[in-house]
Amino acid sequence: MRILWRYLIKSFLQVFYLALGGFVVIYLVIDLFEKIDDLVEAQVNFSKIFVYFLCKIPLIVVEGIPMAILIAAIISFGILGKNNEIVALKASGINLLRCIIPILTIALVISSVDFFFNQELVPFCLKKANAIWQKESKKSGQSAAIAQGRIWCRSDNVILNADYFDRRNNVLKKVTLFIFDGDFDLVRRVDAREARWSGEDWIFIKGVDQQKSKGNAWVIKAFKARVLPIEVNPVSFETVQRIPDEMSFTELYNYVSRLEKEGYDTTYYRLKLHSKISFPTTGVVLALLGLSIAFLLGRHSSIPLGVALATALAFVYLVVFQFSISLGEAGVLPPLIAAWIGNVLFSMVGCLLLLRAPL
Numbered sequence: 001m002r003i004l005w006r007y008l009i010k011s012f013l014q015v016f017y018l019a020l021g022g023f024v025v026i027y028l029v030i031d032l033f034e035k036i037d038d039l040v041e042a043q044v045n046f047s048k049i050f051v052y053f054l055c056k057i058p059l060i061v062v063e064g065i066p067m068a069i070l071i072a073a074i075i076s077f078g079i080l081g082k083n084n085e086i087v088a089l090k091a092s093g094i095n096l097l098r099c100i101i102p103i104l105t106i107a108l109v110i111s112s113v114d115f116f117f118n119q120e121l122v123p124f125c126l127k128k129a130n131a132i133w134q135k136e137s138k139k140s141g142q143s144a145a146i147a148q149g150r151i152w153c154r155s156d157n158v159i160l161n162a163d164y165f166d167r168r169n170n171v172l173k174k175v176t177l178f179i180f181d182g183d184f185d186l187v188r189r190v191d192a193r194e195a196r197w198s199g200e201d202w203i204f205i206k207g208v209d210q211q212k213s214k215g216n217a218w219v220i221k222a223f224k225a226r227v228l229p230i231e232v233n234p235v236s237f238e239t240v241q242r243i244p245d246e247m248s249f250t251e252l253y254n255y256v257s258r259l260e261k262e263g264y265d266t267t268y269y270r271l272k273l274h275s276k277i278s279f280p281t282t283g284v285v286l287a288l289l290g291l292s293i294a295f296l297l298g299r300h301s302s303i304p305l306g307v308a309l310a311t312a313l314a315f316v317y318l319v320v321f322q323f324s325i326s327l328g329e330a331g332v333l334p335p336l337i338a339a340w341i342g343n344v345l346f347s348m349v350g351c352l353l354l355l356r357a358p359l
Helices: 002-041 046-082 085-091 097-136 234-246 249-261 267-278 282-300 303-329 335-356
Strands: 144-147 150-155 158-162 164-166 171-180 186-197 202-212 218-228
Touching (some): 002 046, 097 267, 234 267, 282 303, 303 335
Antiparallel strands (some): 150 158
16 A cells, blocks of 8 residues: 555656646746836846746745646546556555545645745745835835834835724824934924825824924924825835735734734734635645546546646636635625635535545
8 A cells, every 4th residue: 555655646746746847937937027127127137136036936836836736636647547547446446535545645745835835935035025026126116014013114204103004994093103304313203093095195183293393302292183294105005915925824813913902903914814724725625626526537537638627627716715805805704714615615526526436
């Protein structure tokens, strides 16, 4: 049985490596053609362009692993069926369900590695890649970042700090505004309960305005509402939507916990938190689905047919996954259900197809 396990895993991994390598190359080529003009026009040097695309590879690998597992499951067992090796296994009295176990086991191992990459390597590399794109390509102007659990945004001589950004209403919560002079000395500080975007300016509501006078004394005034013209708009905080991707699972969990304690709506961030677990497990689900289809096709399977089926199934899965995530973001589904419903549905489909397969 160990010999059979080694043979099945070896056949699976050979296809898996080819599929994953092909996915990474295709993704990089498409991304290169989409962004190289902007990077060249911004006169970004070659070394930074190289680092940018190098930092994108971990993310591409993480996103490509589930599809590579699906392709490997369909094609490797399809080849076994076409070579009559499945028939030989049956003739030897081996139940094909026992052949599924090593593939699901290796898929689980790969998914665990996928989770580790998504936990440690991807956030670090993605943060670096986004920083290069935002700063060097000059496409996004001022952008926000999260540090120590708070939102920070700098524009010329102004640094804005906030606890939370309500993207639906364009409202910043617990805002602190630091204004500096030409020598970068602090000359004004504004603390407000919130800041609302009026369409042209930020309206700071219920706060304290501290300004340094000519004699270096601080003049403190409370206010109910005050418009402060700063070169920061809601577009600057669009990058906050990508911040969960730049956080590890632990960092995002701590961030969500803090926001919940302070009473903020964490639907979007909790959805991202659950997705950090649900997406890596996709590999096991798609492996089960791919195996069931390979057994159903039997000797009629072929490499072109396997690739076509795997691509179609991966596309359908991504549509279902993104649709459920959208429902979660809109509040139609709870974050936990929205993140896992795709895996549950496709696991059920895989099991049903497996029951119908001639094992």
